[in-house]
Amino acid sequence: MPKLIFDIETIGEDWDNLDKTTQENLTRWLKRETVSEEEFEKGVEDIKNGLGFSPLTGEIVAIGVLDYETNKGAVYYQAPDQNYQDFEENGIVFRAMTEKQMLENFWQGILEYNEFISFNGRCFDVPFLMIRSAVHEVKPSKDLMSNRYLNNQKFNALHIDLMDQLSFYGAVRRKGSLHLFCRALGLQSPKDGGVTGDEVQPLFKAKEYQKIARYNVGDLSATRDLYEKWDKYINIK
Numbered sequence: 001m002p003k004l005i006f007d008i009e010t011i012g013e014d015w016d017n018l019d020k021t022t023q024e025n026l027t028r029w030l031k032r033e034t035v036s037e038e039e040f041e042k043g044v045e046d047i048k049n050g051l052g053f054s055p056l057t058g059e060i061v062a063i064g065v066l067d068y069e070t071n072k073g074a075v076y077y078q079a080p081d082q083n084y085q086d087f088e089e090n091g092i093v094f095r096a097m098t099e100k101q102m103l104e105n106f107w108q109g110i111l112e113y114n115e116f117i118s119f120n121g122r123c124f125d126v127p128f129l130m131i132r133s134a135v136h137e138v139k140p141s142k143d144l145m146s147n148r149y150l151n152n153q154k155f156n157a158l159h160i161d162l163m164d165q166l167s168f169y170g171a172v173r174r175k176g177s178l179h180l181f182c183r184a185l186g187l188q189s190p191k192d193g194g195v196t197g198d199e200v201q202p203l204f205k206a207k208e209y210q211k212i213a214r215y216n217v218g219d220l221s222a223t224r225d226l227y228e229k230w231d232k233y234i235n236i237k
Contacts, residue, residue, distance in 0.1 A: 001158070003068035004113040005227070006106075007219040008125050009077075009212055011201045012051025012058040026057070052201060053124075055131035061204055063102045063129075064216040065109060066092075066224060068117065074109075075216050076102040079209040094213050100136040103129065107141040114156050116144055119178045119223045120163040162226055165234070178222055187225045190218030 015023070026047050034040040052058040066073035072091040079096035086095050097105070106129065110116070118125055126144045133140055142157040148169065153159060167175045182189040195203070195215040203212050 001115045002113045003115040003117060004110060005066040005068060005073075005117045005220050005223050006110075006121065006125065007064045007118065007216060007223060008060050008128060009062035009064075009197070009200050009216050010052045010058045010128060011061050011204050012048070012053075015048045015051065018057070022057075049198075049201075055128045055135070058128075060099050060102060060128065060132055061200065061209075062213050062216045063106050064092075064213075064220045065106065066220040068224065068227075071224075073220060074105075075213045076105050077209055077213040077216070078102070078204075079207075082207070082209065084210070089214075089217075092217050094210065096209065099132065100138060103133045103136060103138045107133070107138065111141050115158045115160065117160045117223060117227050118162065119219075119226065120161065121159065122148065122161040122164060126159070160227070162223065162230060165230055166226075178219065178226070181226055182222050185226065185229050187222060187229065190215065190222045192218075 018026075027044055030040055030043040030047070034043055060078075062075055062077040064073065064075040070091075074093045074095060076095050076097055078099060082096065084094075084096040086093060088094070095105075122145065130140055130145070143154060144157055144159045146152075146154045146157060146159070148164065150158065150160065150165075162181075163175060164170075166181060176184070179189045179191045181187075195211065195218075200212055200215070203209075
């Protein structure tokens with residue numbers, strides 16, 4: 001069964017460009033729960049920094065895919081106002097395009113795969129991909145949210161979310177991050193390259209688009225290595 005690893009990078013909208021109703025909607029609960037202006041302002045900053053976690057206030061700036069068998073793949077990434085040519089590094093093709101084009105390429109490209117591997121893809125990546133696809137009127141080609149449990153999923157769209165598998169569907173008290181699992185299992189973390197997910201937004205503002213794309217490759221590689229550990233030592237077949 002052909003397997004595809006996937007991962008996305010996102011950024012949030014500029015807070016000052018949001019309409020007043022949206023700002024009020026996002027901060028309404030803060031006004032009820034904070035007891036001082038200082039605490040309220042700190043909460044607003046946290047909300048501003050978290051806009052990229054929701055497809056309602058954020059967008060996708062990179063989508064990475066990696067074929068498990070060949071270890072080759074592609075990263076589609078946004079690079080506004082830049083005339084970048086396609087290039088390849090270590091079997092990964094980098095292609096600059098709009099968010100809509102990224103989504104179209106992703107859904108078209110996954111048609112030849114039956115098994116999909118992600119880390120926290122069920123709670124983050126796939127919902128984000130689907131909502132942003134609806135924004136651009138792009139139709140998803142496969143249902144990657146069919147069922148949380150592997151033995152009940154569709155045969156042509158088996159989605160192995162390693163966050164689910166390594167937390168045993170939430171049975172453990174605390175869910176680990178990709179970095180923590182890599183660290184514990186002796187794997188190279190994508191954070192070892194000096195870039196973290198929190199830096200994607202400032203990197204995008206600084207027009208470091210290709211740096212974001214290369215960071216995405218690190219996430220793909222780490223997810224691949226983590227999948228192999230899970231499949232060999234934890235997955236009971």
